[in-house]
Each structure stands twice: as structure tokens, then as C-alpha cells.
Amino acid sequence: GESVGLHLPTLSVQEGDNSIINCAYSNSASDYFIWYKQESGKGPQFIIDIRSNMDKRQGQRVTVLLNKTVKHLSLQIAATQPGDSAVYFCADSGGSNYKLTFGKGTLLTVNP
Amino acid sequence: KAGVTQTPRYLIKTRGQQVTLSCSPISGHRSVSWYQQTPGQGLQFLFEYFSETQRNKGNFPGRFSGRQFSNSRSEMNVSTLELGDSALYLCASSDGTGNVNYGYTFGSGTRLTVV
Numbered sequence: 177g178e179s180v181g182l183h184l185p186t187l188s189v190q191e192g193d194n195s196i197i198n199c200a201y202s203n204s205a206s207d208y209f210i211w212y213k214q215e216s217g218k219g220p221q222f223i224i225d226i227r228s229n230m231d232k233r234q235g236q237r238v239t240v241l242l243n244k245t246v247k248h249l250s251l252q253i254a255a256t257q258p259g260d261s262a263v264y265f266c267a268d269s270g271g272s273n274y275k276l277t278f279g280k281g282t283l284l285t286v287n288p
Numbered sequence: 289k290a291g292v293t294q295t296p297r298y299l300i301k302t303r304g305q306q307v308t309l310s311c312s313p314i315s316g317h318r319s320v321s322w323y324q325q326t327p328g329q330g331l332q333f334l335f336e337y338f339s340e341t342q343r344n345k346g347n348f349p350g351r352f353s354g355r356q357f358s359n360s361r362s363e364m365n366v367s368t369l370e371l372g373d374s375a376l377y378l379c380a381s382s383d384g385t386g387n388v389n390y391g392y393t394f395g396s397g398t399r400l401t402v403v
Contacts, residue, residue, distance in 0.1 A: 276321075
């Protein structure tokens with residue numbers, strides 16, 4: 177049946193630690209993936225993206241890894257800071273039908 | 289460069305009423321997508337418009353509709369509101385051609401409460 181509320185996976189880390197957030201996708205036709213960060217009261221904010229012809233992409237303090245064999249995506253945040261506390265979503269293009277399919281999200285809490 | 293602007297930020301409506309939400313995309317972007325975010329279902333795709341044409345639609349009832357104007361601004365309308373329509377409605381703007389990347393940029397959303 178329909179869930180009353182999403183039970184977000186949670187990740188709690190200490191400031192300065194590295195964080196790894198995982199995501200599984202289901203559509204093998206997906207060729208574009210995005211990680212978003214959403215803070216309370218705000219819309220999702222773009223962090224980093226990756227196309228299916230790559231398996232790794234690095235940004236500033238963030239790295240996305242893509243494993244197409246098992247349809248798995250991860251976001252690594254280096255030297256996590258309190259300002260990184262938010263809900264993180266992965267999204268995939270589902271084969272370029274002009275829409276994104278979002279994962280459930282992971283709540284990251286960074287303890288000072 | 290201005291971001292994605294959604295108005296109003298908050299809205300309270302009564303069951304049975306209808307509501308119109310507005311989204312102005314980033315200048316130069318021709319694609320506008322709409323998403324509904326609820327605690328129960330997460331982020332769900334409503335529809336996407338490009339150059340005034342709907343290119344894709346999610347699995348929502350016909351009470352949910354949208355349109356896009358020649359200046360790329362978009363509106364979505366929900367008629368005969370139900371309690372379950374209470375949600376954060378998000379608009380995303382992108383180039384729409386996919387030549388570089390999809391680069392969806394979201395607005396801050398409109399928080400709709402149906403009472």
C-alpha cells in the first residue's frame with residue numbers, strides 16, 4: 177500500500193569526515209544522473225552530474241561514482257562541513273524523456 | 289543572472305477550489321518542468337514544457353494541467369483541490385536541448401496547503 181511517509185535513510189558524520197551517500201536507480205536506459213542537495217524550505221540545488229559514458233566525475237569536494245552494471249550511484253563529500261547538512265537526492269533521466277526520476281533522498285547530518 | 293522564480297511562495301486553499309502557480313525560468317531557458325514534493329511520495333514529475341509544447345507528462349490526474357507562454361514562463365493549474373494536493377510544487381528550468389547537459393535548476397517552490 178501507499179506509505180504514510182518516506183523514511184529517509186540517514187547519515188550522521190563528524191565535521192571533517194568524508195561522507196558517502198548511495199543511490200540505486202532502476203531504469204537501465206538512463207543516461208544522465210544528477211545529485212541535488214535540498215535544505216529546509218528551499219528547492220533542490222544542483223551539486224554535480226554525470227553521463228553514462230563516465231564512471232567517475234569530480235567537483236569541488238564532491239565526487240560522483242557511477243556503476244552501470246549494478247545501477248548504483250554514489251556521492252562522496254570530502255571534509256564534510258556543517259553547511260553540508262541537508263537532504264541529498266539522486267535523479268536520473270530515465271532515457272531522456274525530458275523528466276527526472278528522483279530517489280527517496282538521504283538526510284545528512286554533520287555534527288560539529 | 290536571476291534564478292528560477294516561483295510565485296506565490298505560500299498558498300492556502302479550500303477543498304474544491306482551484307489554484308494557479310507561476311514559474312519564470314532562467315533567462316534563455318526554454319524548458320520548464322514541474323514536480324510535486326510530498327513526505328509520502330517524494331519528488332514526482334508532473335509535466336515538462338518546451339517552446340510552449342508539452343513534451344512529457346507524469347502520472348497525475350487531469351485536474352493537474354499546465355501551459356507555457358511565448359516568453360517561457362509557465363503556469364500550472366490544479367482544479368477541484370483535494371487535501372492530498374497539499375505539497376511543495378517545484379519548478380525546474382533548463383536549456384531543454386540536452387546538447388550540453390540537462391542542467392535542471394530548481395526554484396524555491398510554492399508551498400500549497402489545502403484545508
